[in-house]
Structure formats: structure tokens, C-alpha cells
Amino acid sequence: MPDLRGRLLALLTDGKSGDGRGWHSEVRGSLERISAVGGGLLIFGTVASLLDVTGWAALALVVAGGIGFATAVGRWRSSPRQAVTGGAVALVSLLWIGFLQADADPDFSLQVAVQASGTECGGGYVVPGEPGDLDEVPGTGLAGWAAENGGIPAELLGITLTIDTENEEKVTLHDIRPVVTKRSRPSTGTQVSVAGCGGDLVYRWMSLDFDSDPPKRSVQVDEIAEQDSPPAERKPIAFPYSVSSTDPENFYLFSSTSRDDVEFHLEIDWAFHGRRGTLRVDDNGSPFRINAVGPDTLKCIYPADRNFPADTPAGCPGRR
Numbered sequence: 001m002p003d004l005r006g007r008l009l010a011l012l013t014d015g016k017s018g019d020g021r022g023w024h025s026e027v028r029g030s031l032e033r034i035s036a037v038g039g040g041l042l043i044f045g046t047v048a049s050l051l052d053v054t055g056w057a058a059l060a061l062v063v064a065g066g067i068g069f070a071t072a073v074g075r076w077r078s079s080p081r082q083a084v085t086g087g088a089v090a091l092v093s094l095l096w097i098g099f100l101q102a103d104a105d106p107d108f109s110l111q112v113a114v115q116a117s118g119t120e121c122g123g124g125y126v127v128p129g130e131p132g133d134l135d136e137v138p139g140t141g142l143a144g145w146a147a148e149n150g151g152i153p154a155e156l157l158g159i160t161l162t163i164d165t166e167n168e169e170k171v172t173l174h175d176i177r178p179v180v181t182k183r184s185r186p187s188t189g190t191q192v193s194v195a196g197c198g199g200d201l202v203y204r205w206m207s208l209d210f211d212s213d214p215p216k217r218s219v220q221v222d223e224i225a226e227q228d229s230p231p232a233e234r235k236p237i238a239f240p241y242s243v244s245s246t247d248p249e250n251f252y253l254f255s256s257t258s259r260d261d262v263e264f265h266l267e268i269d270w271a272f273h274g275r276r277g278t279l280r281v282d283d284n285g286s287p288f289r290i291n292a293v294g295p296d297t298l299k300c301i302y303p304a305d306r307n308f309p310a311d312t313p314a315g316c317p318g319r320r
Contacts, residue, residue, distance in 0.1 A: 108166065108167055108171060109166045110165055110171055110243075110268070110270055110279055111163070111166065112161055112163050112268070112279070112281050113163075114160070114161060114282075114283060114284060115159070115160040116160075116283045116288055117153065117157070117158060118143060118146065118152075118153030118156065118157060118158075119153075119156045119157075119158060119193075120142040120143065120193065120194050120197070121193070121194050121195075121304070122155065122156045123153065123154035123155030123156045123191070123193060124142065124154050124191055124192050124193020124301075125142070125143075125151035125152060125153060125154055125191070125192050125193070126151060126152050126154045126187055126188070126189045126190070126191050126192075126291050126293065127146060127150060127189050127190050128149070128150050128187075128189045129190060130189075130190060130298060131190050131298055131300050131315045131316040131317060132315060132317075134149065134190060134192070134300075134316075134317045135317060136317050136319060137192060137300070137302065137316075137318070137320070138319065138320055139320065142192065142193075151192070152187060152289055152290070152291040153289065153290050153291065154191050154193065154290075154291055154292075155256060155257065155258065155290070155291075155292060155293055156254065156255070156256055156290070157254070157255040157256075157288065157289075158252070158253070158255075159252070159255065159266075159288065160250065160251070160253075161176070161250070161252075161253070161266075161281070162249075162250050163243050163249050163250075163251070163268070164243050164245055164247070164248035164249075165243060165244050167244070168246055169244060169272070169273075170242040170243065170244045170247070171243055171244070171270050171272045172241070172270065172271040172272070173239060173240060173241045173242070173243060173249070173268060173269070173270055174240050174269040174270065175239055175267075175269040176206070176251060176266055176267070176268050176269075177266065177267050178208050178210075178214075178215045178253075178255070178265075178266055179264055179265055179267055180210070180213070180214070180262060180264045181263050181265060181287055182262070182263040182287070183213075183260045183261070183262055183263075184260060184261045185260070186259075186261050186291055186292040186293065186294040186297070187261050187291050188297055189297060190297070190298045190299070190316075191298065191299045191300065192300045192302075192316075193300075193301055193302070194302050194304055195302065195303055195304060197304035204220070204221050204235070204236055204237055204252070205220050205221075205237070205251075205253060206218070206219055206220070206252070206253045206254075207219075207254055207256070208253055208254065208255040209256055209257075210256065210260065210264070211256075211257055211258055211259050215255075215264075219237045219238070220254075221236050237251065240271075253266075255288070255290050256290070257290050257291070257292050258292050258293075259292050260292055261289070261290075261291045261292065262290050263287040263289050264287060264289075265282040266280070266281040266282070266288070267279070267281070268281060299313075300313050300317070302319060
């Protein structure tokens with residue numbers, strides 16, 4: 001007890017402890033050690049967070065790595081052996097965090113079902129050749145007939161994407177954007193379409209205007225179609241979205257052009273377990289394509305009713 005009182009008295013009077021060091025030096029040393037440990041924990045905690053590694057094992061490795069880092073930094077002058085040991089502990093902890101991330105990072109496959117077609121009741125298709133060279137036009141299924149005859153969606157192209165994964169863990173989608181791979185003068189031929197008919201209504205969609213370079217994107221909604229849409233889709237498109245095997249997401253994209261023959265693909269930005277990537281999406285192996293209707297393009301615009309061939313435009317093939 002007398003010794004303790006003596007040490008306290010010495011600290012208060014001359015700033016010296018029993019071993020001859022000033023109290024401010026001891027405090028400074030303690031603060032430096034605390035700072036070094038805190039810095040190590042911050043570094044290793046940040047690494048674990050970026051790698052999306054969690055759990056008690058990860059916490060233990062973060063603590064061990066932080067203390068090892070602090071020892072290596074604080075002892076490299078006074079005790080090189082302890083500094084080397086601390087550095088080794090920090091390195092091994094970092095490697096184990098990496099192993100945990102590899103084990104905790106399951107493989108996944110982002111699946112995208114694509115449906116793309118021109119608008120039968122809008123721009124229709126531009127088909128090579130003059131009207132007299134064309135086969136009879138079907139009363140329904142114009143898209144299939146156009147594909148068989150080399151047709152290109154005219155002025156408008158609708159794309160439906162259904163995105164999910166093979167497992168139940170969620171993948172985050174951050175963006176969908178078009179990438180133009182080719183622009184050229186509009187292909188000529190015969191525009192074949194149907195006037196005055198309608199189709200299924202969509203409440204929300206992304207509009208892609210290819211008259212701008214790069215294409216201009218905008219989010220659109222149709223209030224009339226709100227009640228016919230699933231509740232989850234009754235709001236404008238706004239990224240990010242999460243998808244899984246049990247929670248797919250549908251996106252509708254409507255492309256337009258009045259100037260060029262355009263070929264393009266889509267890119268989808270995703271994130272999963274700390275990883276990020278971009279998935280390229282095309283029209284089932286071919287680029288998406290949309291063609292403007294030039295002044296030299298002939299037109300076969302059929303009425304929506306089925307009074308054929310009496311209502312067949314002059315010079316155009318009849319409808320079967």
C-alpha cells in the first residue's frame with residue numbers, strides 16, 4: 001500500500017512512474033497500441049465485408065488479423081521477432097478469410113428468357129422484294145410469316161425479358177441498357193402490317209429511342225393497363241431489382257427508329273455475393289434488329305378485319 005501511494009504521488013508531482021517513465025509516455029503508448037489494433041480491425045473487417053464473409057469464424061479471423069497487424073506495426077522496432085509473428089498471423093487470417101469467401105460463394109446462373117418481335121398492328125415488318133413477289137399473308141401469325149420471308153421489324157420492336165436464377169439466393173440487377181453494334185441505311189422492300197387492331201396492354205416499360213446515339217432510354221407507364229398488371233409491376237421501372245428461382249422479374253422494352261437499320265444487344269449489370277458482372281443478352285443467338293421505313297419502301301397495310309382478299313391493297317398479296 002505505501003508503494004502504491006508513493007507511485008501515485010510521484011506521478012502527480014514529477015510525472016514519473018516507478019520505472020522512470022513519464023505518465024504521459026505510458027498514456028501515449030497505450031493510445032498508439034489501441035489505435036493500431038483499431039486500424040487492423042478496420043482493415044480486416046472491411047476486407048471481410050467486401051468479400052461478403054460473415055459468421056463466427058469470420059469474426060474470429062478479423063480479430064486475430066487485426067491484433068496481428070497491430071503487433072507487426074507496433075513491434076517492428078522494439079521486438080522484430082514479435083513483429084514477424086504478428087505479420088504471419090495477419091497474413092494467415094487474410095488467407096483464411098479468402099478461403100471462407102470461396103466456400104460461401106455458390107455458383108449461380110442468371111437465366112434470361114427472351115421474346116422479341118415486331119408489332120403486327122404497328123410498324124409490322126419490312127420484307128425483301130416487291131409486293132408481287134411475296135407469298136400470301138396469313139390472317140394471323142404475321143411474325144412467323146415475316147421471319148420465314150426474311151422480314152425485319154419495322155419502326156417498332158418489342159422485347160420481353162423474364163429474368164431469374166437456378167437457385168433461391170437473390171441476385172441483384174442494377175441496370176439494363178442497349179448497345180448498338182451496327183447502323184446502316186434502312187433496308188428496302190415491302191412493309192407488311194395490319195391497321196386498326198390491338199394487342200395486350202402493358203403497364204410499365206422501358207422505351208429505347210435509336211434515333212439518338214447512344215440510344216435514349218426512358219421509363220413509361222400506361223395507366224389504362226394498371227388493373228391488368230400484376231401488383232408487383234404497378235409502378236415504374238426503377239433499379240435495382242432482386243431475382244431468384246422463386247422470384248423472377250419481367251421487363252418490357254419497346255424500341256423505335258425512324259432513321260436507320262439498327263442491330264444491337266442488351267447488357268444487364270448484376271451483383272451477387274460481392275461479385276459484379278455484366279450479362280450480354282441477344283435475340284437467341286442473333287442481334288436484335290429494327291429497321292426504319294424509308295421513302296422507297298412499298299407498303300402493304302392490311303385492315304384488321306378478315307374481309308380478304310377483297311380488301312387486299314392493290315398489288316399486294318392476298319391473305320389466307
